Amino acid sequence: MLKRQNKFLISFLTLFFTFTTLCLSETYKELDKDIVLADSLFQARKYTQSFDLYHDILHKHSAYSPAMLIKMAFIKEGLSDYPSALYYLNLYYQVSAQKKVLEKMEKLAETHGLSGYNYDDLEYFQFVYKKNKWIIVTALAAIALGLMVWTIIEKRKTQKVNGSLSIFVVVFLTLAFVMLNFSPQKPKGIIQSPVTHIMEGPSIGAEVIDVIKGGHRVNINDRKDIWVEIEWKNNRAYVHKNHLKEVRL
Structure with a gap:
């Protein structure tokens, strides 16, 4: 009886791992096709179509490459969507750790009057x-x-x-x-909404501290229901979660 159970268990595990491997293989094949198609569209300067494919690859399948992220940033900057361009540049920096990317973000932020992009050696070391x-x-x-x-x-x-x-x-x-x-660096987020109200407390009825445009980068302290606690001008403040995108792969 015990031998039969062991034989059944081995057969089941073999079938399970074989099926899982085949499913993963098919998924990777589909992703490879999407990446090749997106790259060909990018080369043909069909930027919006290629971005849509890159977006699905990143956000639906959690797959990415440094080259893909920098292309997404390039497309968004070309469309004058600077909050998104800075978001993808931040993601690219997370996988590349290149100082020239920091300089690019700092220059882009300075051109458009955005805060949160001042870097020093300590921050680079922490990253x-x-x-x-x-x-x-x-x-x-x-x-x-x-x-x-x-x-x-x-x-x-x-x-x-x-x-x-x-x-x-x-x-x-x-x-x-x-x-x-222990993490020496707080998670960061980028304001995405073109008009975002910075609130004193996590409530619609709280006092409005500031009204800002998209693209500012802030430290994230905590989350409370639909509110995100951030640091704004060295003070604790809150924004609606839909107005902020955390920089995280």
């Missing part, structure tokens, strides 16, 4: 850290594991616990935990 956080955490955890194994071997040899090695294990594990759960 590079965030981009490589998993590599750093994995390295620290691997070092801690190696030291732990070394401690166990030393204990078996000497019948004593090496206090120094134990301390280093705790230190590296603590660093890995802190880096895993």
Whole structure:
């Protein structure tokens, strides 16, 4: 009876993984076709048609490439949709970490009177850290594991616990935990609506602090129902979630 159950389980898992692999393969084939078509439309200067395909690839299938993101930014800038152009430039920066992209965004924002795009070396360092956080955490955890194994071997040899090695294990594990759960950079969002009311509180009846155009980039502190808590002119403020797009892949 047990052998039959095991045989059935193995057959089921084999069929399941085969079916899943085939479905993923077909999905990737369709995406490749869409990307090739979008690229050909872009080369033919049919920008709006190519953007629609790129948009579906990114937002429906969560697939992208640096080249695709920079093309989307180029198209939106050509259409004078600067909030969207800056949004896709921000996404491109997230995967490329190129300083020249920062300069492009800063120049575009300055030309159109938009705030939130002033950069310094500290912000660049924070972003590079965030981009490589998993590599750093994995390295620290691997070092801690190696030291732990070394401690166990030393204990078996000497019948004593090496206090120094134990301390280093705790230190590296603590660093890995802190880096895993701590982000030095707040998430950012870009105002997308051409007319956005900055509110004092998370309510329609709250006082209007400011009325701004699309394209400003702000730090996101929190979310409360339909409201997003942001930093505006060094103060806490709120905008409707439909007026803000978080910069996140």
